[in-house]
Amino acid sequence: MLLKNHLIEVFKQASLENNFLLKENVVLKWVHRFGIDSLNDLLIHSSLQKENQLEEENQEHISLIDEVHEENQEQISFIDKVHEENQEQIKLELSKTFENIEETKWESNGLETSSSNEISNKNQNSNKINQFTETPKLPLPYIKNLRKWINNDKKAS
Numbered sequence: 285m286l287l288k289n290h291l292i293e294v295f296k297q298a299s300l301e302n303n304f305l306l307k308e309n310v311v312l313k314w315v316h317r318f319g320i321d322s323l324n325d326l327l328i329h330s331s332l333q334k335e336n337q338l339e340e341e342n343q344e345h346i347s348l349i350d351e352v353h354e355e356n357q358e359q360i361s362f363i364d365k366v367h368e369e370n371q372e373q374i375k376l377e378l379s380k381t382f383e384n385i386e387e388t389k390w391e392s393n394g395l396e397t398s399s400s401n402e403i404s405n406k407n408q409n410s411n412k413i414n415q416f417t418e419t420p421k422l423p424l425p426y427i428k429n430l431r432k433w434i435n436n437d438k439k440a441s
Contacts, residue, residue, distance in 0.1 A: 288325075291310050291314055295314075295326060
C-alpha cells in the first residue's frame with residue numbers, strides 16, 4: 285500500500301472516531317512528506333471516501349429495509365389467509381348453529397303440539413271421569429225437613 289493511501293485511510297478512520305490528535309499527526313506527516321500544496325488531496329480524498337462509505341452504508345440500510353418490508357408483506361399475506369380461513373370457519377359454525385336452532389324449534393313445536401294434544405286428551409278424559417264421578421244433586425227436600433237438611437249440610441261441610 286502506498287503511503288498516500290495509508291495516510292488517507294488513517295485520516296478517515298481518525299475522522300470517524302473524532303480522534304483529533306491522530307488527525308493532526310496524519311496532516312503533519314502529509315505536509316512534511318508531500319508539501320502543503322497537496323494537503324487538499326488528503327482532505328478531498330478523505331471526504332470522498334467518507335461520502336462513498338456513507339452511500340454504501342445507506343445502500344445497506346435500504347437493502348435491509350427492503351428485506352424487512354418483504355418479510356412484513358409475507359406476514360401480512362399469511363395473516364390475511366388465516367383471517368379468511370377463520371371467517372369461513374365462523375360462517376360454518378354459524379350455519380350449523382342456525383340449523384341446530386331450527387331443528388330445536390321444529391322439535392319443540394312437535395313436542396308442544398303432542399303435549400297439547402296429550403293435555404287436551406287428558407282434559408277430555410278427566411271431563412268424562414268427572415261426569416261419571418259427580419253425584420247428581422238431589423232435589424230440595426220437602427219444606428218440613430228443610431231446616432233439618434240445611435243443618436245437616438252445614439255440619440257435613
